[in-house]
Amino acid sequence: MANYSTNEFKGGLKIMLDGEPCSILENEIVKPGKGQAFNRVRIRKLISGKVLEKTFKSGDSVEGADVMETDLAYLYNDGEFWHFMNNDTFEQIAADAKALGDNEKWLAEQDVCTITLWNGSPIAVSPPNFVELEITETDPGLKGDTAGTGGKPATLSTGAVVRVPLFIQIGEIIKVDTRTGEYVGRAGK
Amino acid sequence: MNWQPSASIATLKKRALLLHKIRHFFAERDVLEVETPLLASSGITDLHLENIECQFTGPGFAKPLNLYLQTSPEYAMKRLIAAGSGCIYQLCKAVRNDESGRFHNPEFSMLEWYRMNFNHHDLMQEVDTFLQQMLACQAADYLTYQQAFLMFTHIDPLHCQVTELKKFIKDKGEPDIASVLTSKTDLLQYIFCTHIEHKIGQETPCFVYHFPAAQASLAKLNKDDLRVAERFEVYFKGIELANGFHELTDKHEQLKRFEQDNQLRQQAGKEQKPIDHYLLAALENGLPNCAGVALGIDRLFMLAEQLPHINEAIAFNITNC
Numbered sequence: 001m002a003n004y005s006t007n008e009f010k011g012g013l014k015i016m017l018d019g020e021p022c023s024i025l026e027n028e029i030v031k032p033g034k035g036q037a038f039n040r041v042r043i044r045k046l047i048s049g050k051v052l053e054k055t056f057k058s059g060d061s062v063e064g065a066d067v068m069e070t071d072l073a074y075l076y077n078d079g080e081f082w083h084f085m086n087n088d089t090f091e092q093i094a095a096d097a098k099a100l101g102d103n104e105k106w107l108a109e110q111d112v113c114t115i116t117l118w119n120g121s122p123i124a125v126s127p128p129n130f131v132e133l134e135i136t137e138t139d140p141g142l143k144g145d146t147a148g149t150g151g152k153p154a155t156l157s158t159g160a161v162v163r164v165p166l167f168i169q170i171g172e173i174i175k176v177d178t179r180t181g182e183y184v185g186r187a188g189k
Numbered sequence: 190m191n192w193q194p195s196a197s198i199a200t201l202k203k204r205a206l207l208l209h210k211i212r213h214f215f216a217e218r219d220v221l222e223v224e225t226p227l228l229a230s231s232g233i234t235d236l237h238l239e240n241i242e243c244q245f246t247g248p249g250f251a252k253p254l255n256l257y258l259q260t261s262p263e264y265a266m267k268r269l270i271a272a273g274s275g276c277i278y279q280l281c282k283a284v285r286n287d288e289s290g291r292f293h294n295p296e297f298s299m300l301e302w303y304r305m306n307f308n309h310h311d312l313m314q315e316v317d318t319f320l321q322q323m324l325a326c327q328a329a330d331y332l333t334y335q336q337a338f339l340m341f342t343h344i345d346p347l348h349c350q351v352t353e354l355k356k357f358i359k360d361k362g363e364p365d366i367a368s369v370l371t372s373k374t375d376l377l378q379y380i381f382c383t384h385i386e387h388k389i390g391q392e393t394p395c396f397v398y399h400f401p402a403a404q405a406s407l408a409k410l411n412k413d414d415l416r417v418a419e420r421f422e423v424y425f426k427g428i429e430l431a432n433g434f435h436e437l438t439d440k441h442e443q444l445k446r447f448e449q450d451n452q453l454r455q456q457a458g459k460e461q462k463p464i465d466h467y468l469l470a471a472l473e474n475g476l477p478n479c480a481g482v483a484l485g486i487d488r489l490f491m492l493a494e495q496l497p498h499i500n501e502a503i504a505f506n507i508t509n510c
């Protein structure tokens with residue numbers, strides 16, 4: 001993998017840091033009038049998800065990380081791995097629980113997820129920002145409540161639990177924002 | 190393609206007003222406005238400043254003449270002073286390679302002025318007055334470089350060792366940067382810009398003066414304490430705004446500093462730079478006792494209008510010029 005000089009730093013660039021692939025979030029130049037210049041960089045570690053700040057001496061170079069993102073459709077879980085497929089080439093990739101993290105609960109079959117690959121292996125899976133899932137369990141709503149004050153918990157077909165308004169019933173399909181885990185509305189509206 | 194300016198027309202009108210106020214400030218004090226070349230036959234030897242170079246070919250110059258876009262008009266202005274100009278100021282463009290970011294555009298506007306028979310204290314007072322008029326701020330704070338370090342890091346910059354500075358940076362959670370910086374000056378500058386600069390001059394501008402002799406640049410050393418140079422800088426709201434000197438007038442000392450610069454460049458694996466012999470000849474003829482300061486106009490305007498990025502203070506920038 002190529003090395004990048006600090007002059008190539010920009011948001012989105014993937015570099016290696018402490019043996020872990022990272023993505024640059026922000027890059028700021030610090031240059032005293034008569035002193036050495038530095039790049040002060042905010043970085044996300046792609047495996048642990050940690051965000052940290054780091055300073056580089058301008059002109060230095062760092063090893064690039066062979067990281068790419070690809071959109072793949074979720075197929076199934078075999079108990080150990082989650083399988084995804086490229087809808088154009090039909091090539092399949094299996095991701096482990098570590099790559100899935102908390103996002104397992106949003107995976108519905110056929111949904112297209114963004115898979116981050118490092119040296120060809122999946123290290124992170126991002127579900128679509130919005131998913132539509134069926135309610136499999138929730139308390140019956142109280143008649144007459146349409147305002148949804150407070151709401152109630154509902155379990156979705158994937159196992160995720162979200163708060164929904166009181167009028168939502170078992171069997172309904174709802175739209176959820178996976179970034180916040182919040183109910184958005186009934187599906188198809 | 191976005192051909193529009195990065196600063197709005199309304200902003201540029203305010204900028205024109207600021208330039209008018211600056212010229213008025215100097216007219217009131219009988220300081221002469223001058224213009225000096227942006228292209229010159231030599232550049233700067235400073236370890237951390239880089240010229241952009243170009244070539245001229247034309248009548249009388251069949252063989253291309255190498256020219257340096259000036260990083261500041263300092264040398265030419267000193268030649269004017271040596272020739273008897275008296276107090277002078279200049280509003281001009283300056284150009285620096287390697288510098289681009291929120292507070293840097295490679296081509297930027299500089300205000301530089303020189304006052305005869307001023308020392309650095311007199312000039313700091315005048316810069317203070319200038320800033321109060323331009324930014325409607327209160328009178329500035331004053332700290333020596335040593336005071337600023339002791340106050341925020343408990344390190345004495347005039348006595349410390351390299352190991353102590355490295356330990357300080359390591360303890361702040363940056364072992365990597367501590368290991369790549371090797372000279373005391375680089376370490377002090379890093380600590381200053383990371384752990385001091387943002388803590389001073391938040392309410393009013395802050396002058397920091399009497400830099401360690403190793404950072405004298407073109408300032409006289411202090412006669413009573415040779416460990417420090419009569420150099421100052423001004424910081425306001427985390428922005429380095431100006432740099433001034435009680436000017437070095439000794440030709441031999443000036444030549445020595447140019448040569449030291451080139452040695453440092455060589456040690457750092459950088460190309461050595463030609464020395465400006467016109468300046469040395471002017472110093473030999475005699476430079477009157479004076480103090481001078483350079484101030485970034487784009488940054489001054491950013492502060493005046495609370496602009497978050499230099500691109501919003503200038504019509505066009507390096508990404509759309």
